[in-house]
Amino acid sequence: MSASPIIVWFRNDLRLADNPALTAAAQASAERGAPVIPLYILEEETGDPWPLGGAQRWWLHGSLERLATCCARHGSPLLLRRGEPGAVLEKLIAETGADCVLWNRRYAPAQTARDAAIKEKLKARGVDTRSFNAGLLAEPWTVKNKSGGPFKVFTPFWRHLSATLDPPLPTRAPAALKAPKSATASDTLESWDLLPAKPDWAAGLRKRWVPGETSARSRLADFLDGPVGVYGTERDRPDHPGTSALSPYLAFGEIGPRQVWHAARHAADARPELAPGVEVFLREIGWREFQHHLLHHAPELPDSPLDRRFADFPWRQDAAGLRAWQRGRTGYPIVDAGMRQLWETGWMHNRVRMIVASFLIKDLLLPWQEGERWFWDTLVDGDLAQNAGNWQWVAGCGADAAPFFRVFNPVLQGEKFDPEGDYVRRYVPELDRLPPRWIHQPWAAPTEVLRQTGVKLGDDYPRPILDHAVARDRALALYNERKGKAETAD
Numbered sequence: 001m002s003a004s005p006i007i008v009w010f011r012n013d014l015r016l017a018d019n020p021a022l023t024a025a026a027q028a029s030a031e032r033g034a035p036v037i038p039l040y041i042l043e044e045e046t047g048d049p050w051p052l053g054g055a056q057r058w059w060l061h062g063s064l065e066r067l068a069t070c071c072a073r074h075g076s077p078l079l080l081r082r083g084e085p086g087a088v089l090e091k092l093i094a095e096t097g098a099d100c101v102l103w104n105r106r107y108a109p110a111q112t113a114r115d116a117a118i119k120e121k122l123k124a125r126g127v128d129t130r131s132f133n134a135g136l137l138a139e140p141w142t143v144k145n146k147s148g149g150p151f152k153v154f155t156p157f158w159r160h161l162s163a164t165l166d167p168p169l170p171t172r173a174p175a176a177l178k179a180p181k182s183a184t185a186s187d188t189l190e191s192w193d194l195l196p197a198k199p200d201w202a203a204g205l206r207k208r209w210v211p212g213e214t215s216a217r218s219r220l221a222d223f224l225d226g227p228v229g230v231y232g233t234e235r236d237r238p239d240h241p242g243t244s245a246l247s248p249y250l251a252f253g254e255i256g257p258r259q260v261w262h263a264a265r266h267a268a269d270a271r272p273e274l275a276p277g278v279e280v281f282l283r284e285i286g287w288r289e290f291q292h293h294l295l296h297h298a299p300e301l302p303d304s305p306l307d308r309r310f311a312d313f314p315w316r317q318d319a320a321g322l323r324a325w326q327r328g329r330t331g332y333p334i335v336d337a338g339m340r341q342l343w344e345t346g347w348m349h350n351r352v353r354m355i356v357a358s359f360l361i362k363d364l365l366l367p368w369q370e371g372e373r374w375f376w377d378t379l380v381d382g383d384l385a386q387n388a389g390n391w392q393w394v395a396g397c398g399a400d401a402a403p404f405f406r407v408f409n410p411v412l413q414g415e416k417f418d419p420e421g422d423y424v425r426r427y428v429p430e431l432d433r434l435p436p437r438w439i440h441q442p443w444a445a446p447t448e449v450l451r452q453t454g455v456k457l458g459d460d461y462p463r464p465i466l467d468h469a470v471a472r473d474r475a476l477a478l479y480n481e482r483k484g485k486a487e488t489a490d
Helices: 020-032 054-074 085-096 109-124 154-164 201-210 215-227 225-235 245-250 257-270 270-296 317-328 333-345 351-362 366-379 382-397 412-415 423-428 445-452 468-489
Strands: 006-010 038-042 081-083 100-104 128-132
Touching: 006 020, 006 085, 006 382, 020 038, 020 100, 020 128, 038 054, 038 085, 054 201, 054 215, 054 366, 109 128, 109 412, 128 257, 154 257, 154 270, 215 245, 215 257, 215 270, 245 317, 257 270, 270 382, 317 351, 333 351, 333 366, 333 412, 333 423, 351 366, 351 382, 351 412, 351 468, 366 382
Parallel strands: 006 038, 006 100, 038 081, 100 128
Antiparallel strands: none
């Protein structure tokens, strides 16, 4: 009599190497001869406040294509089903006689609650149900301050975590996966309609990215072989290829933080001159951990400000301003370049993310949730903890936040981090012929320079939709007013 199958439920862990749930399934399969059923469920539930955005759906299609190829090569095809996960699992268990379901944990509040309910129900039916950590260096509830509570400031969090962290070595992909004797019905990936069609806006994404585990490993190797050595300074330069661009691969779990951690440490050991850049890079991995730490302990993070002084902040309503920001038509070149890079490639350089976020929140005085939603729909690296935590950081209302009175000057930021204007020229080609002196403030260029370079302000490129100096003073006045009220109340 053959052993009952083991279901491995893939989620945001779309890789075979260093996948604890898959490793456990392969070990159990070898011990008792049980077949392994790799499964991905396209979750469809009403009331989910954060369904996959458009760019994430595009990435998911490509990632699942590659995961399916890998699973097939290892011996057991990837099964695709859609629906409410608990119901899908129960139906599949009834169809196959599976007696074990394994998965890797997720950390968004709705997901953890859903997973707990599924685990309890399956265990009540006698199904062996286990979960593992594949997505973080340390799970949020394991990192505690001296009082036994959660950290609320990044620096002590990272000091504690980096001093105590000893992540296990990554595991290899299983040599083989035993397939069930009989095939089980599966959806086709095409039937899920994850790709944009009418219109097909994903040409820039296809040009920029190749999803999948193999691409993730290749990108990490290229980064550690090159830019990591100067990461401490180059990571702020959008005009240079100085970042790892691993964020979407981490978001979809095509590579895990343990793999990144050990590969980076190995690179620094082999080439000591890389050590300073590696330390800065791993600190950014630590920032990712911190955001998940925050979300676990503050489930309201995606929707409500952690600093309650901002709960009733008098944000403006400005549909035209929001639309100009979304389209990259604010008249501030570094802001517009960032927003156009986002739309074209599904990604934006981190320094520019801060600049465009500051402009939305503090220049336009629009609620940070508007930017959070737009990023969620347009980023290929959409991650609930990262997205919410970083928007609150810029807004000055989150944990370890930049103070609200820190307002990024888009002209000075552009001149400092894109001094020749190469980044702006790439994404705002209508300004291509402007000399570096005027590329970040074309409205200040002499009329003759504009004429010679063919730039027609208000025609092919907009004039600024606001005066930054005036907008900054307006934001600071509101902040000081709120601060005064809070101090009076105290």
